Amino acid sequence: MEEDQPTRRMTIIVDTPTFTRRVDHDHFAPGEQVLIILGAKDGALTGDVFDVVAPSWHQATDVDGWRVRDPRGGTVSYFTAAPKYLIHTGVDCSPCVDYLRQLERWVLPHLTGEPGQRDTNSYRIVDGELVHIADAITADEAW
Numbered sequence: 001m002e003e004d005q006p007t008r009r010m011t012i013i014v015d016t017p018t019f020t021r022r023v024d025h026d027h028f029a030p031g032e033q034v035l036i037i038l039g040a041k042d043g044a045l046t047g048d049v050f051d052v053v054a055p056s057w058h059q060a061t062d063v064d065g066w067r068v069r070d071p072r073g074g075t076v077s078y079f080t081a082a083p084k085y086l087i088h089t090g091v092d093c094s095p096c097v098d099y100l101r102q103l104e105r106w107v108l109p110h111l112t113g114e115p116g117q118r119d120t121n122s123y124r125i126v127d128g129e130l131v132h133i134a135d136a137i138t139a140d141e142a143w
């Protein structure tokens with residue numbers, strides 16, 4: 001655990017766009033596909049695509065969030081996410097593109113230098129919720 005701390009601390013500092021992003025719950029709708037940025041690979045941000053399923057309260061941020069489904073299945077195939085973690089994919093959406101560009105500008109420079117997949121360590125699944133580290137610390141959740 002000790003060796004992970006510098007990376008996590010760095011992520012908190014550089015990922016201001018996610019922490020401060022303001023996006024309405026209704027910006028997303030059931031049936032849409034969304035991208036969640038989880039890392040970087042070969043100089044570009046990478047993430048996984050999820051299906052938006054239904055409204056669900058996101059306790060860690062105290063906002064109306066979304067239940068999303070991982071189409072790949074796995075041990076946690078459903079979880080609740082705050083809208084500010086989600087990026088529209090497959091549709092033209094300038095607010096989401098703006099957020100993605102901000103992430104690239106703030107986060108990417110700190111993840112370059114090594115090829116291959118780099119996890120930003122920004123997220124954890126806690127009690128069925130996806131929680132960004134900055135929100136977990138603000139909510140005083142165990143990380």
Ligand SMILES: [Zn+2]
Binds near residue numbers: 027088093094095096
């Ligand atoms: Zn969007």
